[in-house]
Amino acid sequence: MMNAPDPHVLLDKAARATPEPLARRVRGLSDRAIAWLFIAPTIVLLLAINIFPLIWTIWLSFTNYRANRPNAVVANVGIDNYVSVLTDPDVWAAMQATAHFLFWTILLQTALGFALAYLIDRRFRGYGFWTTVILIPMMLSPAVVGNFWAFLYQPQIGLFNYVVSFFTGIPPSSFEMIGSVRLAPWAIVIVDTWMWTPYVMLICLAGLRSIPAYIYEAAEVDRASRWRQFWSITLPMALPFIMLAVLFRGIENFKMFDMVNLLTSGGPGSTTEVASITLKREAFEKWRTGYSSAFAVVLFVTVFGLANIYVKALNRVKNR
Amino acid sequence: MMTASSQAHSVVAPSPLAQRIAGAIVVAYALITMVPLAWIFLTGFKSGPDSIAYPPKVLFTPSAEGYCNLFTTRSRQTPEYIAQLPPSSGVCDTLARATNMVVVGSSNYLPRFVNSLIIAFGSTALSVILGVTAAYAFSRFRIPAKDDLLFFILSTRMMPPIAVAIPIYLMYRDVGLSDTRLGMILLYTAVNVSLAVWLLKGFIDEIPREYEEAALVDGYTRLQAFFKVVLPQATTGIVATAIFCLIFAWNEYAFAVLLTSGEAQTAPPFIPIIIGEGGQDWPAVAAGSTVFLVPILVFTVLLRKHLLRGITFGALRK
Numbered sequence: 001m002m003n004a005p006d007p008h009v010l011l012d013k014a015a016r017a018t019p020e021p022l023a024r025r026v027r028g029l030s031d032r033a034i035a036w037l038f039i040a041p042t043i044v045l046l047l048a049i050n051i052f053p054l055i056w057t058i059w060l061s062f063t064n065y066r067a068n069r070p071n072a073v074v075a076n077v078g079i080d081n082y083v084s085v086l087t088d089p090d091v092w093a094a095m096q097a098t099a100h101f102l103f104w105t106i107l108l109q110t111a112l113g114f115a116l117a118y119l120i121d122r123r124f125r126g127y128g129f130w131t132t133v134i135l136i137p138m139m140l141s142p143a144v145v146g147n148f149w150a151f152l153y154q155p156q157i158g159l160f161n162y163v164v165s166f167f168t169g170i171p172p173s174s175f176e177m178i179g180s181v182r183l184a185p186w187a188i189v190i191v192d193t194w195m196w197t198p199y200v201m202l203i204c205l206a207g208l209r210s211i212p213a214y215i216y217e218a219a220e221v222d223r224a225s226r227w228r229q230f231w232s233i234t235l236p237m238a239l240p241f242i243m244l245a246v247l248f249r250g251i252e253n254f255k256m257f258d259m260v261n262l263l264t265s266g267g268p269g270s271t272t273e274v275a276s277i278t279l280k281r282e283a284f285e286k287w288r289t290g291y292s293s294a295f296a297v298v299l300f301v302t303v304f305g306l307a308n309i310y311v312k313a314l315n316r317v318k319n320r
Numbered sequence: 321m322m323t324a325s326s327q328a329h330s331v332v333a334p335s336p337l338a339q340r341i342a343g344a345i346v347v348a349y350a351l352i353t354m355v356p357l358a359w360i361f362l363t364g365f366k367s368g369p370d371s372i373a374y375p376p377k378v379l380f381t382p383s384a385e386g387y388c389n390l391f392t393t394r395s396r397q398t399p400e401y402i403a404q405l406p407p408s409s410g411v412c413d414t415l416a417r418a419t420n421m422v423v424v425g426s427s428n429y430l431p432r433f434v435n436s437l438i439i440a441f442g443s444t445a446l447s448v449i450l451g452v453t454a455a456y457a458f459s460r461f462r463i464p465a466k467d468d469l470l471f472f473i474l475s476t477r478m479m480p481p482i483a484v485a486i487p488i489y490l491m492y493r494d495v496g497l498s499d500t501r502l503g504m505i506l507l508y509t510a511v512n513v514s515l516a517v518w519l520l521k522g523f524i525d526e527i528p529r530e531y532e533e534a535a536l537v538d539g540y541t542r543l544q545a546f547f548k549v550v551l552p553q554a555t556t557g558i559v560a561t562a563i564f565c566l567i568f569a570w571n572e573y574a575f576a577v578l579l580t581s582g583e584a585q586t587a588p589p590f591i592p593i594i595i596g597e598g599g600q601d602w603p604a605v606a607a608g609s610t611v612f613l614v615p616i617l618v619f620t621v622l623l624r625k626h627l628l629r630g631i632t633f634g635a636l637r638k
Contacts, residue, residue: 031461034542038457042450042473042513049488049510050476056487067486116349122334124343132624133350136357139616141571144609147592148360151602157372159359194353202627255480258573262592276574279482284578289486296483303478311471 054300061293068287081294091295093270094278100185101192101260101274102253106246108193113200114242118234120201121208131205135198142195146262149191153177153263178264184272188260192253200245207241208234240318247310254303275299363606371602386603388412389596390429390611394421428590429608436586437615438501440569443508447565448558450509451516452524456546458517459524460532470517477514481574489579499583504576508569515568516561523557524550559626563619570616587612 029037061081065074085091116134120127137145152160153176161172177187211233219229257276260266266273266281273281279299283292334342363371367383394416402422408414413423454473458466488507489498497503527550535545551558577589591608594601620627 029541029543031542034546035457035461035463038453039463042454042517043469045450045506045510045513046473046476049507050479050484053484053487053491054479056491057484060487067490112349116346119342119346122339122342124339124346127343127346128624130343130346130350132621134346134353135620135627136613136617137353139567139571139620140609140613141573141588141591143571143573143577143588144591144612147605148609149356151363151600151605152356152359157374157376159355159376162376163355194356197353251478255478257480257482258588262573276480276482279480283482283486293483293486296480300479300483304475307475307478308471 057293057296060290061297063290065289066287067283067289077290081291082298084291085295085298090270090273090278091298094273094275097185097270097272098254098256098274101188101256101272102250104186104189105192105196105253106249108189109197109200109249110242110246112193112197113245114204114238116197116201117204117208120205134201137195138198140195142259143262145191145195146259149187150178150263153187155179179268181268181271184264184268188263188272188274191259191263192256195259196249196252200242200249203241203245203248204238207238210241211237240314243310243314243317247307247314250310251303251307254299360606360609363602364610366603366606368596368601368603371606383415383603384411385415386601386607388415388423389601389604390594390607391427392416392423393425393427395424396420397422429587429611432585432587432590433612435501435584436570436588436612439504439508439584439586440566442501442505443512443569444562444565446505446509447512447516447569448520448562450513451520451561451565452551452554452558454513454517455520455524456550458521460529470521473514473517475514477511481511482578485575485578488575492579499580499585501584504580504584504586507575507579508572511572512565512568516565519561519564520554520557523554523560527553556626559623563623563627566619567616 062076062078063074064077066072120131149160152158155161155173155176158172160177161175164170164175165172175183177183215233215237216229219233224232255276256274257280260272260274261277261280264272266277270278275295279292279295282288282295362378362380364386365382365384366377366380367385370377370380370383371386388411392412397420399420402417402420405417405422408417410423416423457463458470463469492498492503497506531549531553532545535549536542540548571588572586573588576586580586580589587608591605591612592600594604594608596604
């Protein structure tokens with residue numbers, strides 16, 4: 001009260017003399033007005049820069065528009081673009097490449113990230129410092145990372161091949177991580193895991209720290225083994241966080257573009273051509289704007305649908 | 321409440337041996353993942369031939385070539401022309417002349433870097449401001465269709481950037497925002513605000529309503545209570561959110577490469593196209609990557625207490 005600004009003193013006196021709900025109306029904005037004032041800018045921004053372009057994309061997906069020929073007559077082609085997208089073997093190949101990438105990155109990052117978080121939560125000496133060190137890869141630009149790993153993966157001069165050859169005896173120039181059809185899908189999985197495991201680790205760490213100590217104390221009193229404590233307390237209680245990390249990584253990697261584009265640009269052939277790279281080829285190399293818009297809508301609907309189902313499952317786990 | 325829980329595990333402390341094993345594994349992991357980073361750092365100080373030597377060179381004579389090539393542009397000249405020039409004015413000039421080159425100006429790296437600073441910090445500030453106000457409203461007020469609105473906000477992050485790049489390009493061209501810093505700030509804010517709202521709502525949900533109600537009883541208005549009670553309590557969450565937003569905006573590539581060409585281009589599209597004679601100039605690329613990592617690393621290290629504590633705090637839910 002002492003700190004309240006002067007012009008308000010009189011109003012405050014009036015306010016305190018009035019009943020509570022009325023008082024708020026006398027002093028400044030109503031809760032409703034504040035709610036709108038606080039939410040409206042975000043919604044307006046999202047409508048202008050996210051939803052409006054999305055609607056535009058949906059409209060384009062029903063046309064034969066080409067962005068490199070802005071003056072050509074735009075014709076409505078109905079669902080033709082969608083039919084070609086869904087029957088295009090390249091699209092299905094891209095979806096398979098994306099599925100491989102998603103499955104292995106999420107599996108490896110979750111396993112490694114949770115294990116690291118669990119070990120860090122043992123609070124050994126200097127764990128704060130090492131946690132920060134581990135976080136550094138995720139602060140890099142994915143484009144820079146993809147670009148530089150292309151250098152590390154070079155068969156003759158690259159550090160990666162040299163290290164592998166040093167430990168296994170395989171000659172460094174006998175395998176090409178980004179040049180071979182068999183290894184390239186793993187090359188992008190390795191880089192993404194290197195880069196984003198820290199992110200999963202951070203969210204898992206938050207989950208582990210959210211478990212109240214009294215639960216462990218009770219388990220100690222009951223003489224539950226550490227093994228038992230892990231399976232019946234630690235893992236189930238950290239599960240919502242692990243699932244949240246999977247959701248965030250899943251959404252991000254479904255849209256993966258920058259790192260893969262600079263590391264392999266989808267090659268060799270189209271073995272690492274994840275969905276966004278196919279999308280870029282259609283939109284900015286072949287300039288089939290209508291077709292690529294239809295593909296974009298298909299992708300968005302897929303990830304939106306999967307995320308929706310997943311969030312429902314997540315909420316069920318959380319409310320258990 | 322926070323202190324109680326951050327000490328929580330010490331009650332059932334792991335044995336010293338378990339701690340030591342855990343520490344050894346984590347340190348080993350950290351060191352392995354540091355190798356590529358160390359390699360970027362070292363390559364920045366190598367000469368061109370050293371950077372592509374076989375076997376890869378760990379020990380080498382440091383050279384300023386990478387950093388010189390990063391910040392300057394050079395042109396090839398005849399030895400006769402170079403011989404009649406006045407003595408070289410600096411390290412980079414001397415290095416260039418040794419390979420029959422002359423420094424002719426500064427490269428685009430610095431302007432791109434400045435663009436990155438303005439766009440990333442600008443959009444981070446805007447995302448956090450929009451995020452914290454929206455999160456407060458979602459946390460405290462009855463909003464119609466709240467859950468749907470929140471999922472709508474999250475769903476805007478699911479769109480592949482390539483998918484909306486063409487409409488955004490056309491739209492920006494019509495309103496005069498194409499290739500402007502303001503346009504990129506607004507764009508990155510639109511991408512980041514969903515994350516900001518979701519993260520910050522978690523933090524604000526944790527702040528007991530009683531604090532504000534006490535302030536309201538004391539005669540504060542709702543807005544005063546928000547600024548003087550809620551914001552200070554949410555500092556940790558705000559900082560953690562800012563770090564995540566900054567990491568994204570600082571490093572974004574797809575929109576930057578598709579929507580900007582000069583004026584507003586940031587560094588990520590620039591670094592991979594640093595080409596020397598006969599392919600990529602790896603020392604210059606490495607130097608550019610190293611310099612580019614510095615601001616965000618400093619920012620994160622300075623605020624790391626908040627990041628770790630912030631994540632914990634946000635997690636303190638029933």
